[in-house]
Amino acid sequence: MFIDSHCHLDFACFSDQFDSLLTQLNQQQITKLVIPATQASGWSAIMQLANSHSALYYALGLHPHFLENFQVQNLTQLHSQLSICDKKCIALGEIGLDKFAPASFVQQEFVFVEQLKIAQQLKLPIILHCVKKQNRVLELLKQQFFTQGGVYHAFSGSLEMAHAFIKLGFKLGIGGVITYPNSTKTRETVANLPIESILLETDAPDMPLYNQSTKINTPLNILPIFNCLAELRKESKSLLAKQLYENSCSIFSLNND
Numbered sequence: 001m002f003i004d005s006h007c008h009l010d011f012a013c014f015s016d017q018f019d020s021l022l023t024q025l026n027q028q029q030i031t032k033l034v035i036p037a038t039q040a041s042g043w044s045a046i047m048q049l050a051n052s053h054s055a056l057y058y059a060l061g062l063h064p065h066f067l068e069n070f071q072v073q074n075l076t077q078l079h080s081q082l083s084i085c086d087k088k089c090i091a092l093g094e095i096g097l098d099k100f101a102p103a104s105f106v107q108q109e110f111v112f113v114e115q116l117k118i119a120q121q122l123k124l125p126i127i128l129h130c131v132k133k134q135n136r137v138l139e140l141l142k143q144q145f146f147t148q149g150g151v152y153h154a155f156s157g158s159l160e161m162a163h164a165f166i167k168l169g170f171k172l173g174i175g176g177v178i179t180y181p182n183s184t185k186t187r188e189t190v191a192n193l194p195i196e197s198i199l200l201e202t203d204a205p206d207m208p209l210y211n212q213s214t215k216i217n218t219p220l221n222i223l224p225i226f227n228c229l230a231e232l233r234k235e236s237k238s239l240l241a242k243q244l245y246e247n248s249c250s251i252f253s254l255n256n257d
């Protein structure tokens with residue numbers, strides 16, 4: 001069985017094919033999926049979606065790329081919503097810093113740090129979005145004494161950087177980037193990471209796989225990503241699949257069934 005630890009199934013591009021996609025995912029043994037939020041206006045739709053399908057879980061948060069409609073009261077709303085959330089809510093996310101996001105770094109850091117405080121208070125892991133800001137994110141996590149850990153989603157980078165996040169209680173989300181033959185550094189890192197520190201994700205509909213850029217990325221791509229990972233790590237597929245499943249369950253406190 002597999003878990004897609006990061007996919008945006010609430011995006012409009014999936015609405016037409018939603019039911020058939022869920023049936024196919026179930027047939028392929030992809031039995032749990034986590035939908036992280038991007039902005040406050042999407043929270044209620046995500047909650048509704050996750051509560052009408054047993055395979056779906058979710059996180060609420062404010063993504064650094066979607067701050068154009070951000071209002072400071074979104075942070076209070078986030079705190080109150082997460083305080084009364086149902087069992088399907090398993091993290092705060094996705095949050096972080098992104099070098100290429102249009103919002104200023106001052107605003108991104110403010111929103112990120114305030115959300116770290118909420119996660120720490122409510123004892124929730126975070127889903128971290130971090131693009132070319134790894135050192136600053138590490139600094140802020142330490143400054144805030146953040147101890148809830150979480151997932152560094154769509155990890156790419158060196159083994160040393162990966163270990164700096166693992167030390168702070170993070171697991172690393174491994175996605176389509178490893179299918180690109182020219183992602184040499186990330187492929188090498190992923191091959192050498194401790195098996196307990198990695199999760200699978202598609203980030204659907206973003207991040208198409210190598211040679212698939214014309215097709216829409218769906219959580220069904222967990223399987224080709226898994227096959228690529230098993231090849232890179234030269235591990236038994238059944239052992240790897242079992243461990244990946246357990247890793248997702250443990251970081252998000254999901255039932256390991």
Ligand SMILES: [Zn+2]
Nearest residue numbers: 006036094203
């Ligand atoms: Zn995402």
